[in-house]
Amino acid sequence: MVAVFTDDPDRLAALHAPWSEGAPLREQTLQQMHVNRSTLLTLLQGKPALARLRQQQGPHSDSGLPYDYHRSWRELLVGLSYLWEGQVLLAEAQLRPALTGAEADLGRRAPMTCMVASLLAAALLERDNATEAAALLANRLDVLEHSGMPEVLLLGYRTMARIALASGAEHRALELLGALHAVGVTRSLPRLCIASLAEQVRIHARRHRAETCRELVNRIDELAADPTRTQALWRRSVELLRGPAHVYEAIAAQDWRRALDQLEPADALAQQLEHHQLHIELLGLRALALDRCGERSQSLLREAADLAQTYGLLRVFRDAHPALEDLVLQPASDGPDASNARAASMRAPAQRPIPARTTPSMALTPREREVLTLLARTLTNKEMALAMQVSEEAIKWHMKNLFAKLDAGTRKQVVQRARISAYWKKLTETASRREATPTCRRSLAQ
Numbered sequence: 001m002v003a004v005f006t007d008d009p010d011r012l013a014a015l016h017a018p019w020s021e022g023a024p025l026r027e028q029t030l031q032q033m034h035v036n037r038s039t040l041l042t043l044l045q046g047k048p049a050l051a052r053l054r055q056q057q058g059p060h061s062d063s064g065l066p067y068d069y070h071r072s073w074r075e076l077l078v079g080l081s082y083l084w085e086g087q088v089l090l091a092e093a094q095l096r097p098a099l100t101g102a103e104a105d106l107g108r109r110a111p112m113t114c115m116v117a118s119l120l121a122a123a124l125l126e127r128d129n130a131t132e133a134a135a136l137l138a139n140r141l142d143v144l145e146h147s148g149m150p151e152v153l154l155l156g157y158r159t160m161a162r163i164a165l166a167s168g169a170e171h172r173a174l175e176l177l178g179a180l181h182a183v184g185v186t187r188s189l190p191r192l193c194i195a196s197l198a199e200q201v202r203i204h205a206r207r208h209r210a211e212t213c214r215e216l217v218n219r220i221d222e223l224a225a226d227p228t229r230t231q232a233l234w235r236r237s238v239e240l241l242r243g244p245a246h247v248y249e250a251i252a253a254q255d256w257r258r259a260l261d262q263l264e265p266a267d268a269l270a271q272q273l274e275h276h277q278l279h280i281e282l283l284g285l286r287a288l289a290l291d292r293c294g295e296r297s298q299s300l301l302r303e304a305a306d307l308a309q310t311y312g313l314l315r316v317f318r319d320a321h322p323a324l325e326d327l328v329l330q331p332a333s334d335g336p337d338a339s340n341a342r343a344a345s346m347r348a349p350a351q352r353p354i355p356a357r358t359t360p361s362m363a364l365t366p367r368e369r370e371v372l373t374l375l376a377r378t379l380t381n382k383e384m385a386l387a388m389q390v391s392e393e394a395i396k397w398h399m400k401n402l403f404a405k406l407d408a409g410t411r412k413q414v415v416q417r418a419r420i421s422a423y424w425k426k427l428t429e430t431a432s433r434r435e436a437t438p439t440c441r442r443s444l445a446q
Helices: 009-019 028-044 048-056 069-084 088-106 111-126 130-137 141-147 150-166 170-186 190-205 210-224 232-252 256-272 276-292 298-311 316-320 322-329 336-344 366-375 381-388 392-405 411-419 423-435 438-445
Strands: none
Touching (some): 009 028, 009 232, 028 069, 111 150, 150 170, 256 276, 276 298, 298 322, 366 392, 366 411, 381 392
């Protein structure tokens, strides 16, 4: 796991190599750990579908414990594999229940919970649900900074930066990317620094700030050329960031022929590693560059729009460049049907079902639900501490979380807002069970 959190996929591959054909392990927990490592390595090698297959072939029995750590890793890795290949609809379906379970078992700010939330937020943003994505990442980035996987940390900061940019707060987006760069320096993870700079190039290219983009790309090239970093898998992951940065630098300079030259190797690598979302983005940019060069681009643009619609990527062209969004939305020369089809890739379906939101206000831990039950009976903090046989400081901590999650200003508001939520039925059922236990009856009597 050290190799995973230090962003050293080549070291992970070397350590895993002796066991690549299957570890002779009898204990099921060790087998699950082996399968999770194999899944992650296969994903980092650019084979997301094979990574999921490896996971499916592993042991999946219930541990019988209140919280199954290995199951959470399995859910996280499968969700990451869907995001890797741009399957945001499947990623959302996988990660929503995973987040609900992690929040209930571990709490909102546990490292595993924060990593799952980061992946789900990235998927939701691509589905044009920026509000919920921001709520999922609120008060969680600091946890990811210290204990998040580099890939998940990168997605979290990039998602928040794109949300800020979409709301018109470019300064906030650049501030977030600066923070990501600082984390990369602090944790000695140069790929995070490169990711930060590459995302800044994308932002500045939107306003054709050619000189700024050129300076940022030069910094990326310097970091990528580090002679101490010769590992093949690591360098390939860096090229996945560096290639598009050079494309956007050429777009900022409005050097469309050079942009076309840069697009070819960048897109080839994206396809090789099955980063379909990046492939669709680069396909759209190629159509834009061809259009600016006075060449036909309608068929290419239509293909990119169809792929975006298939994968559920509603923001891919909007986040890439304003000129690309305009090109997608403009009337097509091959008829209104083609224009409508392209425009459909930029907006959510009219009859889109509204899934149950997994926001902070709806994710209470078992202890917080217990405190809320006693609070509804107007017990004081001291009385709740006696009833639950915990310290009064612990009760204060749970109360603080309840105020934040239910967005309440008073104890009465906490109860009122809980009563109208879907949790109230569960809380009353829990209260009935607790009152039936001898420990609870004896504590309340005291």
